[in-house]
Amino acid sequence: MSSNSHYFDLKDYSFKETPKGIRIFWSAMKYVVLVIACVLVIIPLITVLIGSFKTKTELMNTSAFVLPKSMAWANYASAFTNGRVLEGLGNTILIVVVSCIGSIITGTMTAFVLQRFNMLFTRLIKAVFLATSLLPTITMQISVYQIVVKLGLVNTYAAPLLLYIGTDIIAVTIFIQFLDNISVSLDESAILDGCSYPRVYWSIILPMLRPAIATVLVMRFVAIYNDFYTPYLYMPNHRVVSTALQDLTTGSNISWNVVFAGVIICIIPTLIMFLSMQKSIYSNLVSGSVKE
Amino acid sequence: MGYTAQKYMITFLFLLIPCVLLIVFTLIPAVNMVIYSFQDREMTGFKDWVGFDNYIRIFGGTSKTFPNANMEYLTTLGNSLYYLVGSFLQQALALFVATILCSKIKLGGLFKGILFFPYLMNGVAVALIFKNLFGFGDGLTVPQGTLNSILSLFAGDGFTGIKFLNDPNNPVMANLCLVFASVWRYIGFDIIMYISAIQSISPDVYEAADLDGANSWQRFWYIVFPSISPIVSLQLIMAVKGAVSVYEIPFIVTGGAYGTMTFVIAANNTAFGAMDAIGLACALSVVLLIITVIVTVVQKLVFKDKR
Structure with a gap:
């Protein structure tokens, strides 16, 4: 420069x-x-x-x-064992991994169909997806909670997983925007060679989407690892990192030294992630959201 | 299978799960939310239709269902003004720091990294860090907070500390501390965003300005600012959304006590607390939705003009 x-x-x-x-x-x-x-x-x-x-x-x-x-x-030992931070870390890892996989699969499939097939139906669905991103997720939970109760999913892992996967509209938007810049001629030549649509999705679209998938993975990790509200509301009997940490400060006799240890434990994975991918994290998190 | 048949097959199969999830966890709740907002409803179910009484209650009026006027929800909207002003200051500061970081600076990457890191941190951790920073301790059951520790170095012997967060007579102070925590957490994002916006300005423009003899202030005001002003106005509009949706930090730090109640904490307490008023809480959600929609429409209008 x-x-x-x-x-x-x-x-x-x-x-x-x-x-x-x-x-x-x-x-x-x-x-x-x-x-x-x-x-x-x-x-x-x-x-x-x-x-x-x-x-x-x-x-x-x-x-x-x-x-x-x-x-x-x-x-630190006390935060891990008495304070359920260990349980929280385990559950958080499980939820992050499963919902990231789920988000990537459903997100790329949705984006593929919505961006590549220009039919009345797909245009309609696309409009609905974009419109729902207006809804204020945080207060929507009051009526979402009634549904989750009816489905009997309160206090199960399914509740946060389905909510994280099902409401990840930003991922779909990022994939669609990315596909806008990938030429359709690639798909067409593959189809001329006799590729079926599932094959086009799997062998052409998915590999091409790799940079967008990286962006979504980083965004999802940060969002889910840091989420307090969803597990607090839907899994009161289980702990994730956020709720285990909050747990340490409830009750009358708070051991602040243990709370501090819990805070440090909770920050360490974030710090490791940040240091290991510092260069790409700015572009993945910030530029991704500006384009929205 | 022919390609047309395949196309319909794939559309159906690929969209099945996302659409079911969208309907169950977004569309049905959204419709329910509006319906419930006209009902007297508890966690156990429907009790009565009440028309607009829930909304009247939110805006401090009296009705058959709620005979006593109550300003608690309007107060929380007042509190969001603290956060709104805070995020305006946050934008100005972020722009200032971003401009500095875009000039020739040694250790720029390190400064950038340190300032950005809080954005990645867990919200509960951030909240607890500030509960400690602004804490007021007696040194018997609660340790003295960091800020009070610093102040005691300068204050006289009799100094026992200031109740930054839990002085019932000083809600302004408590809210300012919470706003500070929020700015601390989110400013790194804005700094990085402004840096990438400033760096995307073509060097040719600067060269031309240099030839015309522009000084650095003129450069900022006539080149940098106009080219990033769409982002600045987007951020300012989005700040309204952010200010009414504040939840996590005040919930963990004060629980909404000492005059720091926010709209979302109030909505949650109304639904899941002792009040058990799902209908009223849904009306609050609808109010938040309307604010969000207005903000988005304004944003779309402003940006149409820009292009």
Whole structure:
């Protein structure tokens, strides 16, 4: 990229008449702003990390920034076992994996039919899909809950799974947009070679959709791993990460050191995911949603 | 099988499951929601038709079903104004930081990463982090919060802390703290979005501006801002939707107490709490739906003009 694409670039001649001292001052100010912003992000996290290694008495008697005398790993053990965080992690992984697979299968199939077959029926269904994305999911749950009760699915894994898979309209939209840019001539030449439609879907469309599938997978992981409301409402007897964490803070005698350990445990998988795919995560999460 | 027959077969088979799920978990509930909103209904089922009484109650009127005027729901809509103003500030700040990050900066990737990470974090974790940050502790059963710990370094000996979140006489403070948590969580997304928008501006435009002798402020105001203003206005419109749908952080941090009740928490309490008023809660959902639809229509109109 040429230096001209940076409009605050100090080398630009519009700055040439600015005295050197002032230039250095503004350049330093940029870093001051960024450092302040990052400190604001980090301080709340650091104090929770420090607190997660303190014993209960230490936590009560020392300031938030005083390091613990020794590392109280017992907090982590207690969060895992007494606090059902382990159960929560297991259930979350199960739900994330199954609903991601489900979302990808139903999402790509729906998008294939809706984008490639231009019939009155598919146009109608497409319009219905797009219209439902207007519904405010969070308060819709009051009437969805009545249905889930009638189906006898409360406190089963089926409830969150069906809801995650069945209401994932964003995935369908992303797949349709992606297919808009894949030429139909590919399908047509395959059909001339005698390919059936299921074969076209499986051997041409699905492999072509790989980048869009990656985007949907990242979006689904973040959305489901972080979802509190659905499991809280539909699986009150089971725990996922979010509800296990919330569980630690209910009751009268809260062990905040254990709560902090739970928070750190819950953040670690997110951190690992973020660090391992930092470059692509921005484009997958942010650009994907801007196009919507 | 011929291709036409195949086409209908595939359409039927591929759309069967998605359509069944769509009907059962979206369309039927959506229709039910509107019907229930005109009923007196409990978790166990239908009790009576009440016309518009649920809606009248929401907007503070009196009716046969609800003889006493009650402002609780209107108050929650008032509270969403805090979040609305918060997200306007959030957009301005994000744009400011994004502009800085688009200039030549060392460690830009690190700054970007740190600022974006909260967006990925679990909402309950974020809520608990801020419950601790703004916490007020006696040091006996509840540890002192981080902010109070910092303040005590500067304050005198008698300082016992400020009740940021749980002062019944200061709902403004509690709401501001919750808005701060929300900005902290979501601003990284906006920063990354503005960065990618700014970087998509063609370098030729800058070159031309340079030839005309534009300074960096003029460059921002006449080149960068106009080309990203559609995104800015989209975000500002979407902020209305966001402000009325706030749920997770205030629910975990204060549970809606101390004047921090939000529309969605109130709707949920109405349905699933002791009130057990499904009809009234569905009317609240319909109100939220109407707000969402209005926002979307405005958004569509604004963007038609832009193109």
